[in-house]
Amino acid sequence: MKRSVYKGFTLLMLAATLGLSACGNGGANNGEANASNAGGNGASNAPVKLKIMWQGADIRHQAMLKTQEVYTKLNPSVTFSPEYMAWDDYWKKLPTLAASHSLPDVLHMDGAYIQEYATRGTLEDLSDIDLTGVIDDKTLENLKIGGKLYGIPISRNAQGMAFNKEALEAAGIELPKKDWTWDEYFDFARNARAKLPDGVYPISDTDTWDFYQYYQMSYGKGRIIQEDGKKFNLDKDLFMKFYGIHAEFREKKIVPPADMVSAFKENDPQADPMASGKVMTRGATVGSVGALEQLMPGKIDVVNLPVGPEGGGWAQPTIFLSVSTDAKHKDAAKAFIKWFVTDQEAGKTYGTNFGIPIYDEIYAALEPTLQPKEKLGKKLYDTSIDKAMPFSPAAAGWTEWVDNYKKTMDAVMYGQKSIEDAYNEISKSGNAIAEKQAAK
Structure with missing residues (x-):
């Protein structure tokens, strides 16, 4: 999955037959x-x-x-x-x-x-x-x-967030806490901005559908892609609010500029948003956080994704x-x-x-x-398991829509497209795919 700071991330599956013992005794x-x-x-x-x-x-x-x-x-x-x-x-x-x-x-x-x-x-x-x-x-x-x-x-596996505990404490910034709400997450970003040096950011910008979906699901509006891809469900009010906050953050330099975000590459010593020292937080999974700790030994801690009335993030x-x-x-x-x-x-x-x-x-x-x-x-x-919501990936046939979502929100991030236009484009293409899938 992706260059984005917030991935819906990876682990492995394994199976076999031929009478192997199910009790792993190392024999x-x-x-x-x-x-x-x-x-x-x-x-x-x-x-x-x-x-x-x-x-x-x-x-x-x-x-x-x-x-x-x-x-x-x-x-x-x-x-x-x-x-x-x-x-x-x-x-x-x-x-x-x-x-x-x-x-x-x-x-x-x-x-x-x-x-x-x-x-x-x-x-x-x-x-x-x-x-x-x-x-x-x-x-x-x-x-x-x-x-x-x-x-x-x-x-x-579970989806959560890693944060640079050492740097946040040194700057006198209150650390993220378990089960923090979305409002607390956004307030953390605003408050941290005032205490961090120029060129260092509390959170990153976001351009992927799955990170927004965590927000929509946490407020009880359900998954974006439903019924095996036959139904499309993008809540306009939440979409406009979520990306409106990020537009505010771009204007106030609370998130990195678009060209910096586009150049981020997770777990690269020079290009990782946190390991490079540019961003204080980023998305992480159980499987990926160890690699980040190896790049920043003893400096990081973890917290679950922000939660809404229905919970937050996923664990499975x-x-x-x-x-x-x-x-x-x-x-x-x-x-x-x-x-x-x-x-x-x-x-x-x-x-x-x-x-x-x-x-x-x-x-x-x-x-x-x-x-x-x-x-x-x-x-x-x-930390994540008690508030976790279901893991909700894109259904078959939606890969192109996922890619186009990112391209559309990249255009918003670069100031080339309005949030309203982005919503209309994403919604139109999503509904078209859902109708096509339902007709099969």
Whole structure:
């Protein structure tokens, strides 16, 4: 997901079959016992090379590569052909691979995109995988699409905010507090502006649909995209109020100028809004906040997103490992995923680099050895969970609208378009897509 400061962010899903034990006891025998059948071609111990693809920061890449090394040591007949990249590059490449039927055996899926890829027939149904005792039935049921499970969650995720505690305290600014309201969030920005030096900003500007949606949902007006994309629901009064406040903030230099916002790149030491010292707060998820803590050790803290009468933000699994319908080794792919999500040796290797492990036994085994950056993700989850609303990604067929929303609000941010015109354009295109989807 995106260059924006506020992402609807990522974690992983994992699954597998072939009788692997659901209780992650870290035993190498579990992996070895199933490797002989992992090829899916009926040949015992036949060599298998699994193509696997994922996205994220370098720290996640290294964790994933090391986990694959461990699996191959336990299962010498199974090796990997890995490919990994940053968020934006990953989601730009995946549609091309899907169109050419060349998706890898195992691939990272995100809650924002999995429905689109599942409904297009590019992902295997993994409902037959037994995860009893690993993931609760309610969570799995909530993640099903059309009654089928197209990815297995490997971690718990939540959306919140990180803030530069050290710098805010040094400037004498009151810190964000759990369950702060939207009004308190905006007042924090106004008050902090007076105490921060020129060129340093309390919050960033925003141009993405999902961050506005948090605001709309928190006031009880519901999701923007409803009924699997067949209904469009953009509340004009809230839209005008939300972006009107941001227009005020641009005028008063409470948020950074548009060209600076456009150049931000999360988790880049020089271009990250917080790590660069330009902005005091930014959106963060359980999976991403550790990378930020690594860039700014000991300087940051976390809080949930601002809340309204209906709550605020979200907390649930959003990252999966899926198996593509193009996979040449589907059974082997499932076996690897099952091992990944249930085995303590696997969990010890990847740690919390994909967020808080979905399997409680893995997290319990990790907890005594966790570093501050890893505990920060758990703190964000615990802070967010009680007020969390449902995770609400765009439905299939809405990718172009999401991109156009950002382009339209970029034009507003640069002063090239009025908020009223932006609302009219976004609403017109959204209603057109909803009508088209409903007619199918």
